[in-house]
Amino acid sequence: MDRKHPVSGPGILAGSLFGDAMTVSAFERLGIVPAFHIDDALLLKNYLHQSRLCHPDHNAQSGPEALEKALVESTSLNEAYAVLANPLRRAEHLLALWGGPDASTNKSQPMPFLEQMLEWREEAKDPATHPRLRIGLETERTKLLNHIQQQFSGPEEDALARLIRTKEIRLLLNQLRSVEGLLRELEDSY
Amino acid sequence: MAYSEKVLDHYYNPRNVGSFDRADPLVGTGVVGAPECGDVMKLQIRINEHTGLIEDAKFKTFGCGSAIASSSLATEWLKGKSIDEAMDIRNTSIVEELCLPPVKVHCSVLAEDAIKAAIKDYQTKNLGSAAVAETLTVGV
Numbered sequence: 001m002d003r004k005h006p007v008s009g010p011g012i013l014a015g016s017l018f019g020d021a022m023t024v025s026a027f028e029r030l031g032i033v034p035a036f037h038i039d040d041a042l043l044l045k046n047y048l049h050q051s052r053l054c055h056p057d058h059n060a061q062s063g064p065e066a067l068e069k070a071l072v073e074s075t076s077l078n079e080a081y082a083v084l085a086n087p088l089r090r091a092e093h094l095l096a097l098w099g100g101p102d103a104s105t106n107k108s109q110p111m112p113f114l115e116q117m118l119e120w121r122e123e124a125k126d127p128a129t130h131p132r133l134r135i136g137l138e139t140e141r142t143k144l145l146n147h148i149q150q151q152f153s154g155p156e157e158d159a160l161a162r163l164i165r166t167k168e169i170r171l172l173l174n175q176l177r178s179v180e181g182l183l184r185e186l187e188d189s190y
Numbered sequence: 191m192a193y194s195e196k197v198l199d200h201y202y203n204p205r206n207v208g209s210f211d212r213a214d215p216l217v218g219t220g221v222v223g224a225p226e227c228g229d230v231m232k233l234q235i236r237i238n239e240h241t242g243l244i245e246d247a248k249f250k251t252f253g254c255g256s257a258i259a260s261s262s263l264a265t266e267w268l269k270g271k272s273i274d275e276a277m278d279i280r281n282t283s284i285v286e287e288l289c290l291p292p293v294k295v296h297c298s299v300l301a302e303d304a305i306k307a308a309i310k311d312y313q314t315k316n317l318g319s320a321a322v323a324e325t326l327t328v329g330v
Contacts, residue, residue: 114222114223115221117252177225179228
């Protein structure tokens with residue numbers, strides 16, 4: 001398996017955070033340097049390359065043990081790809097590698113954002129507003145992703161600054177979850 | 191999943207829907223949300239300035255039936271209570287009263303958080319004005 005890229009940088013722990021069976025991070029699994037901003041083309045290339053190697057169809061002739069192994073490997077590979085290909089899941093995974101709070105331990109959202117959510121939800125009652133609302137939500141989503149990117153790509157710093165940063169990212173991810181949730185609901189109502 | 195009769199009752203006949211003027215110093219406002227489902231709950235209390243008791247409560251919730259029922263029930267319970275009594279309302283009592291299943295316990299937690307946030311807002315507002323009043327007295 002191709003693992004050319006070093007993954008354990010300062011402060012980054014290799015964790016088993018997107019599946020219990022995993023002992024490596026999704027980044028490591030796919031040979032991508034752990035960061036929020038990643039090279040999508042490289043991700044796809046590495047994924048396709050590795051998935052050819054461990055695809056069950058490719059290993060069907062090598063006996064039941066090899067087939068079983070191929071099944072397990074391709075499942076974890078698909079899961080790792082799904083994590084990295086989705087910005088929210090990628091950010092959650094990276095935050096976990098940074099040792100930040102997960103979605104169940106910190107659910108707080110800033111007051112102005114909650115007020116804005118109240119307004120959006122009020123508007124959403126009238127389907128005629130949905131196209132406009134969707135544009136507003138997409139804009140908010142992009143804004144949040146940009147802030148998340150900035151927080152993840154900040155300068156190297158001491159442990160305390162890093163801790164504060166992980167809390168800030170948690171707050172941003174909580175908002176992103178809310179926005180994506182409402183976007184999904186609008187989608188479903190069509 | 192079937193909702194209990196009590197949840198359905200609050201869902202179809204929600205009590206105390208609406209809002210107060212949040213700038214009113216006698217009003218405390220709590221807004222809380224659950225990122226995992228995007229639910230948002232606004233709960234307000236209005237304090238009687240003579241008795242210090244919660245004389246009225248209103249809510250507005252965007253979420254599932256259990257979230258609506260939890261906040262509706264909370265506003266019913268809040269009326270007539272003192273701040274201290276209101277602080278003692280636990281989500282477990284809401285779960286019990288509405289027979290919420292485990293997957294809906296977070297809705298009752300949201301309601302408890304909203305109550306606490308509303309009380310904190312009221313207290314912050316009034317601590318502020320008390321401090322201002324004191325400064326004015328000192329200044330005089």
